[in-house]
Amino acid sequence: MSSDVILKVENVGKQYRLGLVGTGTISHDLNRWWNSIRGKEDPYLKVGESNNRSEKGNSDYVWAIKNINFEVKRGEVLGIIGKNGAGKSTLLKILSRVTGPTTGQIKTKGRIASLLEVGTGFHPEMTGRENIYLNGAILGMTKAEINSKIDEIIDFSGCLRYVDTPVKRYSSGMKVRLAFAVAAHLEPDILVVDEVLAVGDAEFQKKAIGKMQDISHSDGRTVLFVSHNMAAVKNLCSRAVVLDNGESIFDGTSDQAVNFYLNLQSSKNTENLLTRTDRKGTGEIRFSKVELLNQDGNAVTEIISGEYAKFRLHMVFNRDVNYKDLIFGLVIYDNNENKIADFYSDEMGIVFDNIDSYVDLELNKLMLRGGDYYIAIAVQTAIRVVQQIDVIHHVLNIKVFSGDYWVSSKNNRATNVALIDGIFGAN
Amino acid sequence: MKTAEEHWLYTISSKKKLIDFNFKEIWRYRDLLFLFVKRDIITLYKQTVLGPLWYLIQPLFTSLIFTLIFNNLADIPTGEGVPNFLFNLAGITSWNYFKECLVGTSDTFKKNENIFGKVYFPRVIMPMSVVVSNLLKFGIQLLVLAILYIYYVWFAEPSYNIAPQLNILLFPFLVFLMALLGLGLGMIISSMTTKYRDLSFLVQFGVQLLMYGSAVMYPMAYFQKKLPDYYWLIEWNPIAIIVESFRTMAFGVGSLDVNKLVYTTIISVIVFLIGLVIFNKTEKSFIDTI
Numbered sequence: 001m002s003s004d005v006i007l008k009v010e011n012v013g014k015q016y017r018l019g020l021v022g023t024g025t026i027s028h029d030l031n032r033w034w035n036s037i038r039g040k041e042d043p044y045l046k047v048g049e050s051n052n053r054s055e056k057g058n059s060d061y062v063w064a065i066k067n068i069n070f071e072v073k074r075g076e077v078l079g080i081i082g083k084n085g086a087g088k089s090t091l092l093k094i095l096s097r098v099t100g101p102t103t104g105q106i107k108t109k110g111r112i113a114s115l116l117e118v119g120t121g122f123h124p125e126m127t128g129r130e131n132i133y134l135n136g137a138i139l140g141m142t143k144a145e146i147n148s149k150i151d152e153i154i155d156f157s158g159c160l161r162y163v164d165t166p167v168k169r170y171s172s173g174m175k176v177r178l179a180f181a182v183a184a185h186l187e188p189d190i191l192v193v194d195e196v197l198a199v200g201d202a203e204f205q206k207k208a209i210g211k212m213q214d215i216s217h218s219d220g221r222t223v224l225f226v227s228h229n230m231a232a233v234k235n236l237c238s239r240a241v242v243l244d245n246g247e248s249i250f251d252g253t254s255d256q257a258v259n260f261y262l263n264l265q266s267s268k269n270t271e272n273l274l275t276r277t278d279r280k281g282t283g284e285i286r287f288s289k290v291e292l293l294n295q296d297g298n299a300v301t302e303i304i305s306g307e308y309a310k311f312r313l314h315m316v317f318n319r320d321v322n323y324k325d326l327i328f329g330l331v332i333y334d335n336n337e338n339k340i341a342d343f344y345s346d347e348m349g350i351v352f353d354n355i356d357s358y359v360d361l362e363l364n365k366l367m368l369r370g371g372d373y374y375i376a377i378a379v380q381t382a383i384r385v386v387q388q389i390d391v392i393h394h395v396l397n398i399k400v401f402s403g404d405y406w407v408s409s410k411n412n413r414a415t416n417v418a419l420i421d422g423i424f425g426a427n
Numbered sequence: 428m429k430t431a432e433e434h435w436l437y438t439i440s441s442k443k444k445l446i447d448f449n450f451k452e453i454w455r456y457r458d459l460l461f462l463f464v465k466r467d468i469i470t471l472y473k474q475t476v477l478g479p480l481w482y483l484i485q486p487l488f489t490s491l492i493f494t495l496i497f498n499n500l501a502d503i504p505t506g507e508g509v510p511n512f513l514f515n516l517a518g519i520t521s522w523n524y525f526k527e528c529l530v531g532t533s534d535t536f537k538k539n540e541n542i543f544g545k546v547y548f549p550r551v552i553m554p555m556s557v558v559v560s561n562l563l564k565f566g567i568q569l570l571v572l573a574i575l576y577i578y579y580v581w582f583a584e585p586s587y588n589i590a591p592q593l594n595i596l597l598f599p600f601l602v603f604l605m606a607l608l609g610l611g612l613g614m615i616i617s618s619m620t621t622k623y624r625d626l627s628f629l630v631q632f633g634v635q636l637l638m639y640g641s642a643v644m645y646p647m648a649y650f651q652k653k654l655p656d657y658y659w660l661i662e663w664n665p666i667a668i669i670v671e672s673f674r675t676m677a678f679g680v681g682s683l684d685v686n687k688l689v690y691t692t693i694i695s696v697i698v699f700l701i702g703l704v705i706f707n708k709t710e711k712s713f714i715d716t717i
Contacts, residue, residue, distance in 0.1 A: 097547035100711035105440035125470040137459035
């Protein structure tokens with residue numbers, strides 16, 4: 001075993017009881033206590049199922065996380081990714097000692113500090129400066145440590161002018177900046193970060209990511225980073241663990257882990273369009289399914305900007321009709337219903353006459369910036385007059401993660417618009 | 428397995444030790460304790476007109492009412508040559524400190540759920556900070572008591588002939604006992620209310636009832652004379668013993684029983700230790716049950 005392992009997670013599991021606290025709870029408590037004084041194992045540890053929230057379970061007990069094992073080396077930046085409810089937050093809570101594990105143990109050689117949610121313990125009536133001291137102390141700094149860094153913290157937050165004003169007068173963005181500034185100047189051996197990058201404007205996010213890179217690269221400190229931001233995970237982390245239903249299902253380089261995770265998000269969400277009634281057109285052809293396929297050919301709903309993507313439109317035909325001169329269209333909207341991009345098959349000089357089951361729209365590079373989008377599709381014919389055959393709005397939601405289009409190791413801004421190729425230069 | 432690389436700083440595990448009280452860690456977080464105290468003090472009366480004057484209004488008016496009801500209306504004697512008002516004020520001031528410690532710490536987990544749910548620090552810092560910040564409030568109230576004491580002795584007509592006893596030097600020890608007892612009970616209650624909220628209702632009126640059983644507005648000797656059958660109810664009540672002892676030290680009336688003080692000390696230490704054990708057991712998992 002190498003000696004620079006700083007954190008070792010062994011068989012960690014956490015069980016929760018579902019439902020309400022009521023009289024049933026007290027009987028379970030008594031039963032548990034009775035077993036414990038006879039030196040027996042907790043009878044409820046044996047029960048409990050893995051945590052799949054969409055299925056109805058047989059037991060009141062579930063394992064939020066189960067049998068988690070990993071090691072982190074000093075100076076490593078480990079990403080932890082997973083869907084909502086996969087157990088990421090539970091794991092972080094245990095790591096940051098907010099709650100104890102039900103089974104297993106975690107051994108550490110350094111102090112762990114967490115940024116589970118920044119701004120913990122801010123008191124609205126106190127000034128920014130007073131809150132820096134309080135928040136810093138809550139996060140484990142001593143007064144002397146804060147004293148030596150106070151100017152740096154205020155400077156980093158960019159709230160100098162407001163620092164002697166009560167925090168209740170701050171905008172929410174300023175509160176977050178101040179809170180992150182305090183947290184970023186902690187000097188723990190292991191820093192646990194959860195989703196902090198989701199807040200703040202682009203400029204501040206850049207600052208935050210930069211600070212995290214500093215922490216890990218130049219100071220050689222260990223960071224555990226939990227995020228939905230796949231690009232940030234790819235950028236920041238050297239290794240990542242994928243959690244699903246409370247179990248660790250992948251442990252490898254961050255690129256592999258992100259791909260693994262994206263493939264995991266398979267076509268579960270693709271709905272059967274035949275049941276949709278909010279469609280226009282004559283209905284001789286009806287779309288049945290729309291899929292987004294990634295470079296591995298897997299149906300996904302989440303994809304990274306700038307990567308290969310393929311939309312596959314499945315449809316059913318009324319075989320009595322002879323199809324000629326079909327035109328397919330696909331429109332990408334952002335979540336505010338602004339049209340971002342559209343594609344029409346006739347412009348590409350492609351004429352569809354007879355189709356077996358599906359049509360593909362292939363994009364060598366998905367030129368969308370990070371954000372949420374949805375797709376609308378249409379098929380029409382133009383033999384004599386343009387006639388709509390089937391048009392459905394909102395057939396597929398996709399989530400695009402920011403990428404690094406210009407290969408500059410800078411995460412592109414997630415501004416939720418089309419990404420257009422181009423390059424700046426000067427004369 | 429005792430190689431150098433197996434030297435872990437600490438282990439987070441599911442196993443629970445009975446007494447897991449890490450003094451070193453608490454010492455490391457001492458600055459946090461004082462920052463919490465500072466926060467409590469500067470934020471309590473923000474946006475009020477009278478501000479810290481509220482510290483004084485409450486005990487003064489309560490003793491005024493007590494004097495009216497218990498002494499003027501119900502004719503409870505307060506002892507040889509002791510002004511009724513001062514007697515009540517002394518009782519209320521000391522009772523208040525205990526009460527504030529108890530009530531302030533009894534909802535530690537519920538009140539701080541938010542912050543406890545996000546970041547770790549020794550949880551016991553929180554109730555300790557309540558006890559310390561109440562100390563300041565208590566100090567201000569004592570000062571008022573002292574001022575009124577001087578007034579009654581030198582300026583009132585006719586002047587009262589009362590004087591503090593030498594054993595008033597033991598007073599800080601009484602304060603320490605009250606803090607220990609309030610903190611201990613508060614920690615027990617706060618731990619138990621995380622899962623079963625019933626206790627928090629008990630606290631609300633239980634504290635009221637306890638005040639009547641704690642010799643706040645009557646001397647213990649008078650109770651014994653009037654209701655000898657029920658005297659056992661208050662005779663061994665540690666708070667009653669503390670309140671009575673304080674008045675004896677301050678005015679030289681009533682009884683100061685060394686045996687009872689020793690008994691109170693033992694009870695306080697036991698309650699505190701029980702509180703600490705339960706609190707430590709709860710802090711690991713309360714966030715799942717609250």
